[in-house]
Amino acid sequence: MRQAQKRRRLSKEVRYAELLEAAGAIFREKGYHEASTLEIAERANVVEGTLFRYFPTKRDLLNKVVEAAYEKTIADYDVQLQGISGTWNRLRYLIWRHLKTIKDDPQLSRLLAYEVKVDPNFRKSRIFELNRAYTHRTVEIIQSAVRSGEFKTDVPLSIIRDMIYGCVDHHTWSYVRGEGKFDPGQVADHITNLIWRGLATPAPVQSDASLTGIVKRLDRIEKLVASPNA
Amino acid sequence: MRQAQKRRRLSKEVRYAELLEAAGAIFREKGYHEASTLEIAERANVVEGTLFRYFPTKRDLLNKVVEAAYEKTIADYDVQLQGISGTWNRLRYLIWRHLKTIKDDPQLSRLLAYEVKVDPNFRKSRIFELNRAYTHRTVEIIQSAVRSGEFKTDVPLSIIRDMIYGCVDHHTWSYVRGEGKFDPGQVADHITNLIWRGLATPAPVQSDASLTGIVKRLDRIEKLVASPNA
Amino acid sequence: MRQAQKRRRLSKEVRYAELLEAAGAIFREKGYHEASTLEIAERANVVEGTLFRYFPTKRDLLNKVVEAAYEKTIADYDVQLQGISGTWNRLRYLIWRHLKTIKDDPQLSRLLAYEVKVDPNFRKSRIFELNRAYTHRTVEIIQSAVRSGEFKTDVPLSIIRDMIYGCVDHHTWSYVRGEGKFDPGQVADHITNLIWRGLATPAPVQSDASLTGIVKRLDRIEKLVASPNA
Amino acid sequence: MRQAQKRRRLSKEVRYAELLEAAGAIFREKGYHEASTLEIAERANVVEGTLFRYFPTKRDLLNKVVEAAYEKTIADYDVQLQGISGTWNRLRYLIWRHLKTIKDDPQLSRLLAYEVKVDPNFRKSRIFELNRAYTHRTVEIIQSAVRSGEFKTDVPLSIIRDMIYGCVDHHTWSYVRGEGKFDPGQVADHITNLIWRGLATPAPVQSDASLTGIVKRLDRIEKLVASPNA
DNA sequence: AATGAATGAGCCTTCATTCAT
DNA sequence: AATGAATGAAGGCTCATTCAT
Numbered sequence A, B, C, D: 001m002r003q004a005q006k007r008r009r010l011s012k013e014v015r016y017a018e019l020l021e022a023a024g025a026i027f028r029e030k031g032y033h034e035a036s037t038l039e040i041a042e043r044a045n046v047v048e049g050t051l052f053r054y055f056p057t058k059r060d061l062l063n064k065v066v067e068a069a070y071e072k073t074i075a076d077y078d079v080q081l082q083g084i085s086g087t088w089n090r091l092r093y094l095i096w097r098h099l100k101t102i103k104d105d106p107q108l109s110r111l112l113a114y115e116v117k118v119d120p121n122f123r124k125s126r127i128f129e130l131n132r133a134y135t136h137r138t139v140e141i142i143q144s145a146v147r148s149g150e151f152k153t154d155v156p157l158s159i160i161r162d163m164i165y166g167c168v169d170h171h172t173w174s175y176v177r178g179e180g181k182f183d184p185g186q187v188a189d190h191i192t193n194l195i196w197r198g199l200a201t202p203a204p205v206q207s208d209a210s211l212t213g214i215v216k217r218l219d220r221i222e223k224l225v226a227s228p229n230a
Numbered sequence E: 001a002a003t004g005a006a007t008g009a010g011c012c013t014t015c016a017t018t019c020a021t
Numbered sequence F: 001a002a003t004g005a006a007t008g009a010a011g012g013c014t015c016a017t018t019c020a021t
Helices: A012-034 A037-043 A048-054 A058-073 A077-082 A087-104 A106-116 A126-147 A157-176 A184-199 A211-226 B012-030 B037-043 B048-054 B058-073 B077-082 B087-104 B106-116 B126-147 B157-176 B184-199 B211-226 C012-034 C037-043 C048-054 C058-073 C077-082 C087-104 C106-116 C126-147 C157-176 C184-199 C211-226 D012-030 D037-043 D048-054 D058-073 D077-082 D087-104 D106-116 D126-147 D157-176 D184-199 D211-226
Strands: none
Touching: A012 A037, A012 A048, A012 A058, A012 A106, A037 A048, A037 A058, A058 A106, A058 A126, A077 A087, A077 A126, A087 A106, A087 A126, A087 A157, A087 A184, A106 A126, A106 A157, A126 A157, A157 A184, A157 B157, A157 B184, A184 B157, A184 B184, B012 B037, B012 B048, B012 B058, B012 B106, B037 B048, B037 B058, B058 B106, B058 B126, B077 B087, B077 B126, B087 B106, B087 B126, B087 B157, B087 B184, B106 B126, B106 B157, B126 B157, B157 B184, C012 C037, C012 C048, C012 C058, C012 C106, C037 C048, C037 C058, C058 C106, C058 C126, C077 C087, C077 C126, C087 C106, C087 C126, C087 C157, C087 C184, C106 C126, C106 C157, C126 C157, C157 C184, C157 D157, C157 D184, C184 D157, C184 D184, D012 D037, D012 D048, D012 D058, D012 D106, D037 D048, D037 D058, D058 D106, D058 D126, D077 D087, D077 D126, D087 D106, D087 D126, D087 D157, D087 D184, D106 D126, D106 D157, D126 D157, D157 D184
């Protein structure tokens, strides 16, 4: 009762989480180099020494921060994707989702791009794997469109993937710096359209030209127009 | 003869150039933060103090390094471009040229993207202007294709530009890190094709009343309805 | 026993005090600019980094040194003053006390006057407040003498105060530089007399001229002569 | 005609004077430590090396600056004084004149007090001599008043001199710092009055045997006994 | 007589990390 | 398991002064 809350005894997990969140906040705010382990420790209400009992180095702490956030971010990714059909729609969802992630946590993106990826050991890190898996979904969509004959094949998939993610990076750059803005929906549409047009094989194959086909499609349109959010 | 090269007196210009090249080498090798002014000075065979007689801050030195290299790189740009005609050809040249620049001096690109652009004052710097002018040429080509009716207009030019440069950045990323490789010619072809197909209007603009005409129009409508912002 | 005193672990308070005393010694000896944080740290048997864990800047260290010494110096000031009555006696005590402070720690005075007061932020510092309170006692004594009619009023109190402290400063200047000497008692007498004569209203009022008055005063004189320190 | 004003060839004296005035301006503006020899040289339109051909050290340059200004300031001093008679008037003129000097060039006073006098070798410098001569005039006036019986003698002259100049220093301190103001005429009046009253002997020097005579003498004794050092 | 490039020692300060307690 | 005092190496930068030209 004398001296309040001295030596709060927390479980390893809780303390770990607190450190992670403190580090996340500071790193996001200041970047890696400008952040100091001292202020991170202070924010987590521990002394510096304790920090280093949980994370061997500052760099490792950064990696863990980004890793955790990244994992959380892409958790329900696949779930959502299962509910969406059609190449255009699926592609568009992925791109939109990526843009939204940046919009919601731009500093995380900055950390990933400018602090984590810079590390010489990046390719051996878990984040690299996560990132690979993350972007690979795009590739899969395109691959299956290629297999079904919907898309042309003479452009390597990696180029298409880079085009999508690279475009997003460039386009959101000033927003991430806190200087601009962007509309995830619009940008997603534009990118998807450009990619789609660039890849889609000429019309003949892709449509059913019979009268019953026309009727079916008009049905679909009617539904879409009646409830645009469905 | 005993103690060699004490107080080598050089003209301002020569010493400046030597410092710039020393700094360029060290920055390219280690990046901004890992480089120290001491080792840069040592490499240029001067004491640290001398370095600061030529460049007020380490940051300024970095900027000057990148600026000089950048300026040299884009010097004969326009000249070459004048000899090339046709939207596809001109676009492809620009992209190829950009890729080649990265291939020839990958570390410069890294410095530019990861150290220079990060500076809060970047937007006020000469490099920013150079970069703007550099990428704007692409926009101009597309603009004139739009005006001539060769290209569609519904995608903002900035998106197209970001798609090109973003794709290049992503695609060359591992090379820049010293871990991969790429073929500027091939990549340029692919990107140009993708963009070109995504934008080029179909040669005959048939507006007929045949069933296939109807189907095409329905295609367009459906897509529009599905993504109202497109 | 091999390598002595590696990582002597002291309590915060002790180390703080040791740093303060080391800094005090060096600053007194060399002044602010000529002192280096390195030698201060060395004198305190710590590395330079440790010094800056205790004091954010060199300037702050100086301020703390002077503040601590100053506070100690004027601690029992009021206590003493309460035991002394009569305008002349009180004034003389204050002046003598000030002179004695300089005699006992001349370098502190130099630091205060030539290093601390020079700081643009001096007026916001605690030392400024202490100093104000310190010199204000003199003003209070004179004020009450003015109220009781003992002193004339046409000279502003600030001038009188400045005359006292300014005279002391000038007179002790060479001593502070280590080049001269002075006798606090004598100087205090002279200054007090000069001020007193310059302010005291003409005699008539101040004495009781009756025989009984004379007897009373002779009594007092006898007592004083019998025990001069009473 | 090609390259304008390269290597202005000036006589030694002119260049010396230009350097002096440049240094004076910079020192006054920034003080000794904050001024750099580079900016002084630049202001005088010479290179740094040239500066050191005229003045062996930065310190010497400061001394010469103050010396020159000081000499100029006290040049017509005696001339003026010859036109004034009467102790009060002469004293008042000296004090007023000193105050005016500070008012006109406060930064010079600051340099003298805080940069020049601090130099360990100050007492061997010409400025010290000038300063001595300068303040000695006050002593002379008082001395002659003492000889003529106009002033009392029991307070050392140095105390009186220090009281005058010290009071002025303290009183003008905030003005010199750019924070306050003062009126030379008024302040001169007050100081002169205080000193004058403190020293002037009462007009009739009555040594009588009446009761009041006894009382007065008892007054003096009592005070002497109370403060034996007086 | 002047230049001006170069020096070099030193400045204050930062901070990830260690380790005695 | 936690503390927190201490480290120590390095960091960018300044500037009076020198001296080859």
